[in-house]
Amino acid sequence: MENKFLIFIVVVLGVLALIQLVKVYEMTSKVTGDKSQENITPGENLSQAVLFLVFMFALFGGTIYLMLEYGNGGLGEAATEHGVMIDDLLVFNWWIILPVFFIMNGMLFIFPFLYRRDPKRKPVYLVHNNKLEMIWTTVPAIVLAGVIIYGLRTWNFIMNPEDEGTVIELYAKQFDWTARYSGEDNKLGKANFKLVTGTNPLGVITTEGIAESFETIDTEIDRLDSVLLANSIEKYIDNQKTTEYLLPDGKVAEMSEKIERLKRQKYRIKSGLEIERNADADDAMAANDVVVKGEMHLIVDKTYTFYFRSQDVLHCAWFPHFRAQMNCVPGMTTSFTLKPTITTKDMRLDEFVIDHYKNINTIHNERKRRIGEEEEVVDFDYILMCNKICGASHSNMQMKVVVETEAEYKNWIESQKRFDGGAVSYTIGAAATEELAQEIEE
Amino acid sequence: MSDHGHAAHHHKESFFTKYVFSQDHKMIAKQYLLTAIVMGIVGIALSALFRLQLGWPDEKFGIMETLLGSGWAPDGVLDSNMYLGLVTLHGTIMVFMVLTGGLSGTFSNLLIPLQIGARDMASGLLNMISYWLFFLSSSIMLASLFIESGPAMAGWTIYPPLSVLEETQPGSGLGMTLWLLSISIFIASALLGGINYIVTIINLRTKGMRMTRLPLSIWTFFVTAILGLLSFPVLLSSAVLLIMDRHMGTSFFLSDITTSNGALDQTGGSPVLFEHLFWFLGHPEVYIILLPALGISSEVIATNSRKPIFGYRAMIGSILAIGFLSFIVWGHHMFLTGMNPFLGGVFVFTTLLIAIPSAVKVFNYLTTLWKGNLVFTPAMLFSIGMVSTFISGGVTGIILADAALDISQHDTYFVVGHFHIVMGMSAILAMFAGVYHWFPKMYGRMMNKKLGFIHFWITITCGYGVFIPMHFLGEGGMPRRYYTNSEFPMFDHMIDLNVVISIFATVGVLSQLFFFWNFLYSALRGPKASQNPWRANTLEWTSPVEHMHGNWPGDLPVVHRWPYDYNKPGQAEDFVMQNVPLEPGEEEH
Numbered sequence A: 001m002e003n004k005f006l007i008f009i010v011v012v013l014g015v016l017a018l019i020q021l022v023k024v025y026e027m028t029s030k031v032t033g034d035k036s037q038e039n040i041t042p043g044e045n046l047s048q049a050v051l052f053l054v055f056m057f058a059l060f061g062g063t064i065y066l067m068l069e070y071g072n073g074g075l076g077e078a079a080t081e082h083g084v085m086i087d088d089l090l091v092f093n094w095w096i097i098l099p100v101f102f103i104m105n106g107m108l109f110i111f112p113f114l115y116r117r118d119p120k121r122k123p124v125y126l127v128h129n130n131k132l133e134m135i136w137t138t139v140p141a142i143v144l145a146g147v148i149i150y151g152l153r154t155w156n157f158i159m160n161p162e163d164e165g166t167v168i169e170l171y172a173k174q175f176d177w178t179a180r181y182s183g184e185d186n187k188l189g190k191a192n193f194k195l196v197t198g199t200n201p202l203g204v205i206t207t208e209g210i211a212e213s214f215e216t217i218d219t220e221i222d223r224l225d226s227v228l229l230a231n232s233i234e235k236y237i238d239n240q241k242t243t244e245y246l247l248p249d250g251k252v253a254e255m256s257e258k259i260e261r262l263k264r265q266k267y268r269i270k271s272g273l274e275i276e277r278n279a280d281a282d283d284a285m286a287a288n289d290v291v292v293k294g295e296m297h298l299i300v301d302k303t304y305t306f307y308f309r310s311q312d313v314l315h316c317a318w319f320p321h322f323r324a325q326m327n328c329v330p331g332m333t334t335s336f337t338l339k340p341t342i343t344t345k346d347m348r349l350d351e352f353v354i355d356h357y358k359n360i361n362t363i364h365n366e367r368k369r370r371i372g373e374e375e376e377v378v379d380f381d382y383i384l385m386c387n388k389i390c391g392a393s394h395s396n397m398q399m400k401v402v403v404e405t406e407a408e409y410k411n412w413i414e415s416q417k418r419f420d421g422g423a424v425s426y427t428i429g430a431a432a433t434e435e436l437a438q439e440i441e442e
Numbered sequence B: 001m002s003d004h005g006h007a008a009h010h011h012k013e014s015f016f017t018k019y020v021f022s023q024d025h026k027m028i029a030k031q032y033l034l035t036a037i038v039m040g041i042v043g044i045a046l047s048a049l050f051r052l053q054l055g056w057p058d059e060k061f062g063i064m065e066t067l068l069g070s071g072w073a074p075d076g077v078l079d080s081n082m083y084l085g086l087v088t089l090h091g092t093i094m095v096f097m098v099l100t101g102g103l104s105g106t107f108s109n110l111l112i113p114l115q116i117g118a119r120d121m122a123s124g125l126l127n128m129i130s131y132w133l134f135f136l137s138s139s140i141m142l143a144s145l146f147i148e149s150g151p152a153m154a155g156w157t158i159y160p161p162l163s164v165l166e167e168t169q170p171g172s173g174l175g176m177t178l179w180l181l182s183i184s185i186f187i188a189s190a191l192l193g194g195i196n197y198i199v200t201i202i203n204l205r206t207k208g209m210r211m212t213r214l215p216l217s218i219w220t221f222f223v224t225a226i227l228g229l230l231s232f233p234v235l236l237s238s239a240v241l242l243i244m245d246r247h248m249g250t251s252f253f254l255s256d257i258t259t260s261n262g263a264l265d266q267t268g269g270s271p272v273l274f275e276h277l278f279w280f281l282g283h284p285e286v287y288i289i290l291l292p293a294l295g296i297s298s299e300v301i302a303t304n305s306r307k308p309i310f311g312y313r314a315m316i317g318s319i320l321a322i323g324f325l326s327f328i329v330w331g332h333h334m335f336l337t338g339m340n341p342f343l344g345g346v347f348v349f350t351t352l353l354i355a356i357p358s359a360v361k362v363f364n365y366l367t368t369l370w371k372g373n374l375v376f377t378p379a380m381l382f383s384i385g386m387v388s389t390f391i392s393g394g395v396t397g398i399i400l401a402d403a404a405l406d407i408s409q410h411d412t413y414f415v416v417g418h419f420h421i422v423m424g425m426s427a428i429l430a431m432f433a434g435v436y437h438w439f440p441k442m443y444g445r446m447m448n449k450k451l452g453f454i455h456f457w458i459t460i461t462c463g464y465g466v467f468i469p470m471h472f473l474g475e476g477g478m479p480r481r482y483y484t485n486s487e488f489p490m491f492d493h494m495i496d497l498n499v500v501i502s503i504f505a506t507v508g509v510l511s512q513l514f515f516f517w518n519f520l521y522s523a524l525r526g527p528k529a530s531q532n533p534w535r536a537n538t539l540e541w542t543s544p545v546e547h548m549h550g551n552w553p554g555d556l557p558v559v560h561r562w563p564y565d566y567n568k569p570g571q572a573e574d575f576v577m578q579n580v581p582l583e584p585g586e587e588e589h
């Protein structure tokens, strides 16, 4: 309400100001005649010069205020190994950028004041100066070389991890995330988009999954056929059998096309997926996968590699607290390796986070009261959100991420189901011993 | 229209050939400008609408329902699909219609013949066709706002598969078809215009106008036209491929997709291919917007500093370097598409290289101002503002160019803040500078300076007030293209920041009324301009105030010197126009 009022006031003031100005304008242009708009009077020139100074202070003041108030962004410290490196690099960049911002803008706004027109002073006729120009070509070049080298080292470190760690698939679709843990064998069962059905939303390739997709396809074909049949009349015109439909032509065409497409799909599954398959090995790989929705749990200080896939359009997995982001592209698998270093619990005990969430609770519940919803306590949580425009609910495509100790993780994962329906069993330390064994081997 | 009563001086023209299907570059420039202003009003009005949604997501706004209908804003609450539609059209209109068509169309057309001493463009006919295609394209884009299934909603980058599959988004039906049609026509217009500019600059320079005596504005228009000519066809071809994917069952950009319609037949393509094609245009595009802005500012700053532009040759070198480099950096928009990390590294390197010529330009502007005799015309204010936003927006580009940092900044509000300052604000400020500066040349009348001052100070304050805070939203992790941030309590501490941004945006949008009023009123009834109101050196100010076909009565002016002889030692006046012969013994510069 207040805000609406504010806008209203602004509009009214704006209109009033405009009317006044027009009056002044009419009068001045009549009184002073032709040249008045071409010459800037000394008074005007001075006032504009002063305004530049004033503006400089406002701009710098505002920026510094924002840096103090919002500078840490509210995300807290980076909660992954590489995230810390990114933050360090960011700080390094800011230390270069901010001085440039202040010094260059400072000169730009002080010069107007210093060098405002003075008929008594004759400007220098300065055409160029090779030495100066050399300096300000080479100095930025050297600084940028530093930025590039430091930046690329970080980038290469992040993008070429030594060790994959535990593999998890993140599957994006409009408008939610599904995580698939690779299970004991640390291998994800293969998947194909043609097998996606209601009961196999990720299209995982198993003997059962294929059978199921045939069933779904057949059922759908039957359904469409029967709809068409129910709405058709067979007629004999000139002794020729023709079928007429009670449905609009477009609808019939659409349905027939869909039937054709489903048949093709079935054929392709048969010829492409079923034949080349090593059924037992593939089934085994998929059997111990664990598919979860809504919430994903990770073990602290353990390396994970996420493999991203998308069902429909581009999405982008964005973990702000982990400083991790990667696009999810239909038809292609992308990946990102990270190692969370702080548990959700520890994060909630952090002083900054506690303070920050006190503030957030106040604001959050103020809003809840205002819009008449029930108040709630919000606490810190890691989150995965979508960061590539993907349609209507792009702004609410999220998944909670919990980072915890291995023991806590064991509890959680064992409450989930394996892909083949069996119970999950997780052995603490198994992964660690495996890693150790590998290291020794090397 | 404002020109009146002097058609009689020349051969007879009908109303239509003079004002509508004119082949005169000055009239075409004005047509471009007016169209751009209308599109600009729509573009910023759209941003004001969705800023209301972002600032006050829980309020109902009657105006939304009034403007968008109860389908898209039931009870005054904006629909989330329509939100994306508004963002998409805002971006598209601003980038293509206002700052590409509008900026180049207006100033290249107006200034190229006048500043190089030519009677008109090389081909008046192509020029006219170019404008009318632009008009048609703008009209189609506007029309797409009014169709039932809504305008294109996939963002101005129209990435497939979202832009291909109607079942994923209502805007990808007719709305996207109109978008593609509009942009294809737009590209045709831009290409015709570009060819014309290039040919004119190469062939029609008057006697004595060597390339190294061209004003920097012409240099930027020249390089801009070349960039457009090389990059727009790529966008056109990707639009054609997209159309084929949409309507003919091809799969250039589609693969392995399951939608509500089941598994699609199309396999083997890649959306990433589209991204490459799009950004191969998209990045040069930002320089297609920026270079003319820099060119305009160069002229205005030199004239009103009463001092030669510093480092003229370095400026040309920078323009050429920026133009060249802009073609090999497009990958910096795609670091996170699963691109080979080594390739990403290469793009980091090329991108950061661009910072060098950009820095040189800024240093040269500063040195031009240094110890000058600065006259603060409205155009000068806007040009200084432009240099400021070029600095402020440019520095954050260093962060985004760094692939490792892009991991935590990509597609957040940090990016929105960055590109609005460096591209949106810089170019808009320069466009205003150009209008204030060359208004006397266009309409033979003067704009009101006081309104100009007010317009400038409110615009730059609101511009910074909107876009600097956005960087902090981005540092807080807030993604762009979000209809609402209320689904994530972690963003709640930035609610007030969003309110502040929206207030600045509303005031900023409304303050443009100062400009519109000033523009319209002055065009019709402003005081008559004298021939060279800013005491500038370039040739356009040697042509008569009253427009005439052929620009100069009698012979074309002959050029004897570069355009920046301000306060040259030994000269009585503080400026020497380009057509004044060198005195015996005078060095050129």
Ligand code: HEM
Pocket: B044, B047, B048, B051, B087, B088, B090, B091, B092, B094, B095, B099, B154, B155, B156, B157, B416, B420, B423, B424, B425, B428, B466, B479, B480, B481, B482, B505, B508, B509
């Ligand atoms: C009153 C001035 C303006 C305001 C308040 C404004 C605000 C915004 C906002 C809030 C967004 C949405 C960001 C997102 O969710 O991704 C946006 C997008 C955009 N704006 Fe502006 N803007 C303004 C002027 C301009 C100008 C002058 C340009 C010219 C370059 C421009 C170009 C764009 C582009 C290209 C996008 C991206 C559209 C997309 O994501 O598809 N805007 N603007």
Ligand SMILES: [Cu+2]
Pocket: A172, A173, A174, A175, A314, A315, A316, A386, A387, A388, A389, A390, A394, A397
């Ligand atoms: Cu998404």
Ligand SMILES: [Cu+2]
Pocket: B282, B283, B286, B329, B330, B332, B333
């Ligand atoms: Cu770019």
